[in-house]
Amino acid sequence: MKLPIVAYGDPVLKKVCSPIEKDYPNLNELIANMWETMYNASGVGLAAPQVGLPIRLFVVDTGEGDDEPRYKKVFINAQILEETGEPWGFTEGCLSIPEIREEVFRKPNVLISYYDENWEQHKEEVSGFAARVIQHEYDHIEGKLFTEKINMLRKQLIKGKLDKITKGEVHPDYKMKFPRQNKKR
Known part of the structure; x- marks a missing residue:
């Protein structure tokens, strides 16, 4: 089932999310719905707060790339242990912030600990585009958005666009x- 994606301005996007237990209600169904929602919106990652749930869960699927292999995983109760390397800029977007894309600098390597959908624990080093997507989604479960990582001038320039998003004055597909609107679109 496709879930509505929560837009910029909703308080759930600013919450540090809570860990979940193995018996979290309907977890497998939630994960399946998050995959379907992400693919429907042409995303490469989706975090639980983006569907209104303040829990430490996100999914990543980078798809097939020219330079890097596909990276597809479920992350439950993830903790980034280390970020290393020289930060590099890349234009990022976010399903919760449609029609805005900005350059964000992130480190190219992460060491992350997490549980997968089968509750197997992993500790993994990830680099390149997959590491960037992980950091973006991890920021969501920490209550942070990519717009907080851009320079002050750019923030001022997009302020009006962000306000329009909160009011529902955008038309994503x-x-x-x-x-700031009572209905879903």
Whole structure:
């Protein structure tokens, strides 16, 4: 089932999310719905707060790339242990912040600990584009958005666009829930 994606301005996007237990209600169904929602919106990652749930869960699927192999995983109760390397800029977007893309600098390597959908624990080093997507989604479960990582001038220039998003004055091709609007679009 495709879930509505929560738009910029909703308080759930600013919450540090809580860990979950193995018996979290309907977890497998939630994960399946998150995959379907992400693919429907043409995303490469989706975090639980983006579907209104303040829990430490996100999914990543980088797809097939020219330079890097596909990276597809479920992350439960993830903790980034280390970020290393020289930060590199890349234009990022976010399903919760449609129609805005900005250059964000992130380190190219992460060491992350997490549980997968089968509750097997992993500690893994990830680099390149997959590491960037992981960091972006991890920021979501820490209550941070990519717009907080851009320079002050750019923030000022997109302020009006962000306000329009909170009011629902954007038209993405996927279902969204806007904080200053009572209906889903």
